[in-house]
Amino acid sequence: MDHSAPATRHAARAREGGEFQSPSLERLVRALSRLPGLGRKSATRIALDLLREDAASPHELAESLAEARANVRHCGRCGAITEADPCAICTSPSREPHQLCVVASPVDVLPFEKAGFYRGRYFVLGRLLSPLDGVRAEDLPFARLAARVEQDGIGEMILALDASVEGEATSLYIQRMFSGRDLRLSRLATGIPVGGALAYTDEATLHRAFQFRRDF
Amino acid sequence: MRLIEATLSGFRNLAEARLSFSPGVNVFTGANGQGKTNLLEALNYPALGRSFRGARDEELIGFGADAARVVVEAETEGGTVESYEYGLERGGGRRLRVAGEPVPRKADLVGRLATVVYDPQTVTLVRGAPDGRRRYLDQGLCGLDHAYFVELQAYNRALKQKTSLLRDAAAGGRGRAGLRDDLRAWSDEMALHAAPLIRDRARYARELGPVAQDVLAGFTGRSATLEIVYAPGLEIAEKEAPAADLTREISSLLDYIGEAEIRRGRCLAGPHADDLALSLDGVDLRTFGSQGETRSVAIALKLAQGELVFRRRRIRPILFFDDIFSELDQERARRLQEATAQMHQVFIATARADDVAGWRPRDARRWAVEAGRITEAP
Ligand SMILES: [Zn+2]
Numbered sequence A: 001m002d003h004s005a006p007a008t009r010h011a012a013r014a015r016e017g018g019e020f021q022s023p024s025l026e027r028l029v030r031a032l033s034r035l036p037g038l039g040r041k042s043a044t045r046i047a048l049d050l051l052r053e054d055a056a057s058p059h060e061l062a063e064s065l066a067e068a069r070a071n072v073r074h075c076g077r078c079g080a081i082t083e084a085d086p087c088a089i090c091t092s093p094s095r096e097p098h099q100l101c102v103v104a105s106p107v108d109v110l111p112f113e114k115a116g117f118y119r120g121r122y123f124v125l126g127r128l129l130s131p132l133d134g135v136r137a138e139d140l141p142f143a144r145l146a147a148r149v150e151q152d153g154i155g156e157m158i159l160a161l162d163a164s165v166e167g168e169a170t171s172l173y174i175q176r177m178f179s180g181r182d183l184r185l186s187r188l189a190t191g192i193p194v195g196g197a198l199a200y201t202d203e204a205t206l207h208r209a210f211q212f213r214r215d216f
Numbered sequence B: 001m002r003l004i005e006a007t008l009s010g011f012r013n014l015a016e017a018r019l020s021f022s023p024g025v026n027v028f029t030g031a032n033g034q035g036k037t038n039l040l041e042a043l044n045y046p047a048l049g050r051s052f053r054g055a056r057d058e059e060l061i062g063f064g065a066d067a068a069r070v071v072v073e074a075e076t077e078g079g080t081v082e083s084y085e086y087g088l089e090r091g092g093g094r095r096l097r098v099a100g101e102p103v104p105r106k107a108d109l110v111g112r113l114a115t116v117v118y119d120p121q122t123v124t125l126v127r128g129a130p131d132g133r134r135r136y137l138d139q140g141l142c143g144l145d146h147a148y149f150v151e152l153q154a155y156n157r158a159l160k161q162k163t164s165l166l167r168d169a170a171a172g173g174r175g176r177a178g179l180r181d182d183l184r185a186w187s188d189e190m191a192l193h194a195a196p197l198i199r200d201r202a203r204y205a206r207e208l209g210p211v212a213q214d215v216l217a218g219f220t221g222r223s224a225t226l227e228i229v230y231a232p233g234l235e236i237a238e239k240e241a242p243a244a245d246l247t248r249e250i251s252s253l254l255d256y257i258g259e260a261e262i263r264r265g266r267c268l269a270g271p272h273a274d275d276l277a278l279s280l281d282g283v284d285l286r287t288f289g290s291q292g293e294t295r296s297v298a299i300a301l302k303l304a305q306g307e308l309v310f311r312r313r314r315i316r317p318i319l320f321f322d323d324i325f326s327e328l329d330q331e332r333a334r335r336l337q338e339a340t341a342q343m344h345q346v347f348i349a350t351a352r353a354d355d356v357a358g359w360r361p362r363d364a365r366r367w368a369v370e371a372g373r374i375t376e377a378p
Helices: A003-016 A025-033 A040-051 A059-069 A106-115 A143-152 A165-178 A205-209 B036-048 B120-127 B130-146 B144-170 B181-218 B244-256 B258-264 B291-313 B330-343
Strands: A099-103 A121-124 A156-159 A182-185 B002-009 B017-020 B025-029 B068-075 B081-089 B092-097 B117-120 B226-231 B274-281 B318-322 B348-349 B364-370 B373-376
Touching: A003 B036, A025 A040, A099 A106, A099 A143, A106 A121, A121 A143, A143 A165, A156 A165, A165 A182, A165 B144, A165 B181, B002 B036, B017 B318, B017 B373, B025 B036, B036 B068, B036 B081, B036 B348, B068 B120, B081 B144, B081 B291, B117 B291, B120 B130, B120 B181, B120 B291, B130 B144, B130 B274, B130 B291, B144 B181, B181 B226, B181 B244, B181 B258, B181 B364, B226 B291, B244 B258, B274 B291
Parallel strands: A099 A121, A099 A156, A156 A182, B025 B348, B025 B364, B117 B318, B318 B348
Antiparallel strands: B002 B017, B002 B068, B068 B081, B081 B092, B226 B274, B364 B373
16 A cells, blocks of 8 residues: 555664664564554654663563463454453343344444443454455455354344445445345444544444434 | 635745735736735635645745745624634645634535635636536535535545446456445445435526526626536436435446446446536537637626525625636626625736726725735725
8 A cells, every 4th residue: 555665664764863773672663663553763662661671571561462362362253352252242141142233343342332231242344345445245254244144043233333435335235135134224323423433432422323223 | 704814924926914805895916927816825725725726735835935824814794703724834734723723624624714716717617527517516515515515525435435346346356256246335335425416416506597697697787598407427317306215216227337337347327427507598508608608607607606605504705706807898897896896705816907997896905916025005
């Protein structure tokens, strides 16, 4: 996408006076700057912060990273982030098994769980349709979704996707997928600002959007 | 609505200036290339968050200046004074503030400072390609209703997505498997936002016709039948039907041409291919209009746009006339001057002092513009 990135980074390094004299620090900065959204400048700031004497033990950070890497996984049934597979929501007997809330990303489960009004289960798509980013329907887990609806005898599906063009198109795709089935299909009412990401919507707005969800 | 004063620095060739305006007519005279149009461009920038000439922000920064800074004080119909402030820096930095509050997105500017600009380019509105007339429709409608702007942005995004889908498939990068279903989702999404655009454009064209005809008769002194007909790219039976029905109709029209779109590898229909049919006494102006007619109708269309802002929002937009009177005979020019000055605050840039000579509207102010210096005439 951004073909100029390496060149820009190189220029930035040149401006900052080249590489560090410490190869260890250089290695740390490079490792950090490979993280999404971190340029060399922010990576350097974080690295120096981590190296301060009063900073938390580096072993703590390294261990928690290794532990998370070993334990964190996506639930094989719903796609939420979990350590136990299937996750607690998928296995909880107190959750309504026939109601399914479809969200785009694992973080979109959090505002629902925090607000607490939703008692059904989830299905995480992982991404939204977006040909501009090379994402077509075959890249989304629609086959798994259809199987889930079949197996669990889902009676109501709530589409809680971002109020963006991509979120809407994905909702419309799912709507066509299940049209003619004996399934109540609804989507969150407006109230979520246009272009608004679900994960940043406050609880009250989310609850209202859920209560007034609209059938297709 | 009116501008009270403006402070400028580093804008194109203009020298630093602080100007207080007349609530009525403001005339800037000077030879071409001295900076008259630059001044109108600077004053109108906050209306769109960009240059009305389509210049990039960086081109607006004066030679040798680090940044262009402009503050425009405007008074709304209700009497509140708001400042519109913008700073453009080399390298693309831009700061926009309205009433002291930062405005991060151009979208938040839309419809705030109501203006209508007429410059020599405006003739292409009648004579040129359909995209000029679509831009005119969109500009008019965005100035009336922020919801239209939101729908237009969403439509354009959906169009871009669908175009990308079709182009990639035609290039053979991805298989055809499932393509038809992907396409349906994007056509549905386009339809969702096309419906309000089509409905609003149809209604706007219907309201515009009689208003533009009156305006035209007013300054040409000759009554003629001006017809403005919305010509959508899609054959819609009832263009002002309820949104849900319209969406469904558009969806099925798009679905019908789906195979053809896949074959051609591009979007074949939608509001992005709309046009306005313009005719004067039954003659299609787009192809058969005389030069005089074309100009007069272009002016009438622009003024009608301002009139609709007033009817719908009770706001009298500020008019910017760049070199408008040189294209009209004296009689028409004078009528146009009288008619507009009664209703609006007007900013006139002209190379020929003759165009406004002998015209003495109440509390008019006049400036001479020479090599970027703006000096008020006594
Ligand atoms: Zn789960």
